[in-house]
Amino acid sequence: xxxxxxxxxxxxxxxxxxxxxxxxxxxxxxxxxxxxxxxxxxxxxxxxxxxxxxxxxxxxxxxxxxxxxxxxxxxxxxxxxxxxxxxxxxxxxxxxxxxxxxxxxxxxxxxxxxxxxxxxxxxxxxxxxxxxxxxxxxxxxxxxxxxxxxxxxxxxxxxxxxxxxxxxxxxxxxxxxxxxxxxxxxxxxxxxxxxxxxxxxxxxxxxxxxxxxxxxxxxxxxxxxxxxxxxxxxxxxxxxxxxxxxxxxxxxxxxxxxxxxxxxxxxxxxxxxxxxxxxxxxxxxxxxxxxxxxxxxxxxxxxxxxxxxxxxxxxxxxxxxxxxxxxxxxxxxxxxxxxxxxxxxxxxxxxxxxxxxxxxxxxxxxxxxxxxxxxxxxxxxxxxxxxxxxxxxxxxxxxxxxx
Amino acid sequence: xxxxxxxxxxxxxxxxxxxxxxxxxxxxxxxxxxxxxxxxxxxxxxxxxxxxxxxxxxxxxxxxxxxxxxxxxxxxxxxxxxxxxxxxxxxxxxxxxxxxxxxxxxxxxxxxxxxxxxxxxxxxxxxxxxxxxxxxxxxxxxxxxxxxxxxxxxxxxxxxxxxxxxxxxxxxxxxxxxxxxxxxxxxxxxxxxxxxxxxxxxxxxxxxxxxxxxxxxxxxxx
Numbered sequence: 001x002x003x004x005x006x007x008x009x010x011x012x013x014x015x016x017x018x019x020x021x022x023x024x025x026x027x028x029x030x031x032x033x034x035x036x037x038x039x040x041x042x043x044x045x046x047x048x049x050x051x052x053x054x055x056x057x058x059x060x061x062x063x064x065x066x067x068x069x070x071x072x073x074x075x076x077x078x079x080x081x082x083x084x085x086x087x088x089x090x091x092x093x094x095x096x097x098x099x100x101x102x103x104x105x106x107x108x109x110x111x112x113x114x115x116x117x118x119x120x121x122x123x124x125x126x127x128x129x130x131x132x133x134x135x136x137x138x139x140x141x142x143x144x145x146x147x148x149x150x151x152x153x154x155x156x157x158x159x160x161x162x163x164x165x166x167x168x169x170x171x172x173x174x175x176x177x178x179x180x181x182x183x184x185x186x187x188x189x190x191x192x193x194x195x196x197x198x199x200x201x202x203x204x205x206x207x208x209x210x211x212x213x214x215x216x217x218x219x220x221x222x223x224x225x226x227x228x229x230x231x232x233x234x235x236x237x238x239x240x241x242x243x244x245x246x247x248x249x250x251x252x253x254x255x256x257x258x259x260x261x262x263x264x265x266x267x268x269x270x271x272x273x274x275x276x277x278x279x280x281x282x283x284x285x286x287x288x289x290x291x292x293x294x295x296x297x298x299x300x301x302x303x304x305x306x307x308x309x310x311x312x313x314x315x316x317x318x319x320x321x322x323x324x325x326x327x328x329x330x331x332x333x334x335x336x337x338x339x340x341x342x343x344x345x346x347x348x349x350x351x352x353x354x355x356x357x358x359x360x361x362x363x364x365x366x367x368x369x370x371x372x373x374x375x376x377x378x379x380x381x382x383x384x385x386x387x388x389x390x391x392x393x394x395x396x397x398x399x400x401x402x403x
Numbered sequence: 404x405x406x407x408x409x410x411x412x413x414x415x416x417x418x419x420x421x422x423x424x425x426x427x428x429x430x431x432x433x434x435x436x437x438x439x440x441x442x443x444x445x446x447x448x449x450x451x452x453x454x455x456x457x458x459x460x461x462x463x464x465x466x467x468x469x470x471x472x473x474x475x476x477x478x479x480x481x482x483x484x485x486x487x488x489x490x491x492x493x494x495x496x497x498x499x500x501x502x503x504x505x506x507x508x509x510x511x512x513x514x515x516x517x518x519x520x521x522x523x524x525x526x527x528x529x530x531x532x533x534x535x536x537x538x539x540x541x542x543x544x545x546x547x548x549x550x551x552x553x554x555x556x557x558x559x560x561x562x563x564x565x566x567x568x569x570x571x572x573x574x575x576x577x578x579x580x581x582x583x584x585x586x587x588x589x590x591x592x593x594x595x596x597x598x599x600x601x602x603x604x605x606x607x608x609x610x611x612x613x614x615x616x617x618x619x620x621x622x623x624x625x
Contacts (some may be wrong), residue, residue: 006521007505008512015500302496305457306556307485307513309478395458398492399448 009312013319020292024324027288030281031328031374034274036336038370041270043340043358044347046366048259051184051356056252061106061135061224062233064250065096065240071248074222075258078186078250079354083112083124087219088246095244096223101231102240106132107220109198111213113169113191123159124190125169127198135224136180136192148177154192157182167191171208172201184348184356195220225249262353278377285381289321293385300389301397314390318382325378329371337363404595405431405454405564410463412449412618423449424460425618431564431597436590438606439599441615447599450615451566454597455490456480468563485513489557491567495549497541497556504528504537507555514560527555531585547578554585558594565589567598571605583608 109127237249348355
């Protein structure tokens, strides 16, 4: 059967793009860079927001009380997983529990690990009281939920090791009993164990480990607080700081504003680069499109002579820019997402912010914004050349060279 | 079929007004083969440009099958150019990004007659002697082959009238006969043709010969 041959506007536009590969490549690159930089910014923001949202909701507590002066270390530990060791007497636990608006309290103890077989870097060991806990157990990945036994541990999503396999910290061997769902925050690189096991590990560390843990029974690092329904968390936080001296309260809003501060410089820089790219690209692409239309004016005149309307000519010219804008936008988004996905840990680490690959909704938004911007710039840049082309006098253009 | 009355075309070049066409009346009947001769600058191309709906007359009317083509909207006039009037120039005017076959098929996009148009394009290329050159680019064609392809393209939408502006101007004398024989063939098949040329040697192909001089048209006996 003979091959059916066809020709249409799309083919004409596509061939026009292919005929001048260097020019088309230049335009494509402009849109690729714009889309890539904007996608990076939006995705970074989305991934961080996603991580914070999941992390804070998984923490399950409204407030985190830490020793005064250790609030920054506490925040950094939660957000980025920088292992820290700090503590204060657990006598504050009962005082906090009595404050108006507090519904539930739960102590945690933070110890920075030495090098461990699970991990390339030291990890955060977190001791908690399973009887009082309202944060860790609900956070377990499905199927792993069971009470934590002696020398059993739950591990964060990024700690390697199968359930049932052993892990040694400070010479003490633990067994992995469950894995927590990922948050993108520092908690993903933490190991959770019973408070009494932490105390025992600390006691034995002098003889079993190369470094001893200086910890006394009855010390805790933080107190997680759940506020009563209807109570204002910020007000309860203020009451705790006023009534329990030597404490600092970390609230979800503190964490969010810290991350926002951390990100703002980077985002400002990315937005600046994107803005500059747009400012440069708009006239450059416009001039390229105008020059291309100028070069093809006789061809456009001939198309009008063959029956093409002004609208058809307008569409030919604008469609080339639009197609390059859309293609450049998609390439930019694909390249940026590949880089962002492959190096998300490194990027989050160097920016010191939590990051979780954005959800389908957030990633859709991250794709749509730069793609729409590329298309809008494509239309804006191609508008004048297209209008100019649609108004060419076919008679003038066809016979110009013959005069 | 096409009646032009009192056609005048003035151009302004700088501060000078040029009268390119000066009161031309023309009655083209269905099935005519009219030849308009005249030297360079006599107004032939401008006259064909006006008849073809490409440049508006300064004065006068052009009726195609009773319809004044210059009172139509731009879109309707474009449709008319696609379906009723075909223009052929002294150069091939093939679009450089399309193959010969695609160029021939291209005007069908505007007429909305794209179904099986490739078969028709093949037939027309055969008619003009370009079989086997369908997939070549316009750059690969010789000047006379380019004109042949543009004749095939002009026929793709079955127009009522073909306006050819000196299509043999840049061709070697031995190629001219071949092109004119194609015009004669399509005329025999019932097409109406108005051909403008600088040379008077084509008179034998036409039924009616007119001379254009300084924008004025005078009829001669063929």
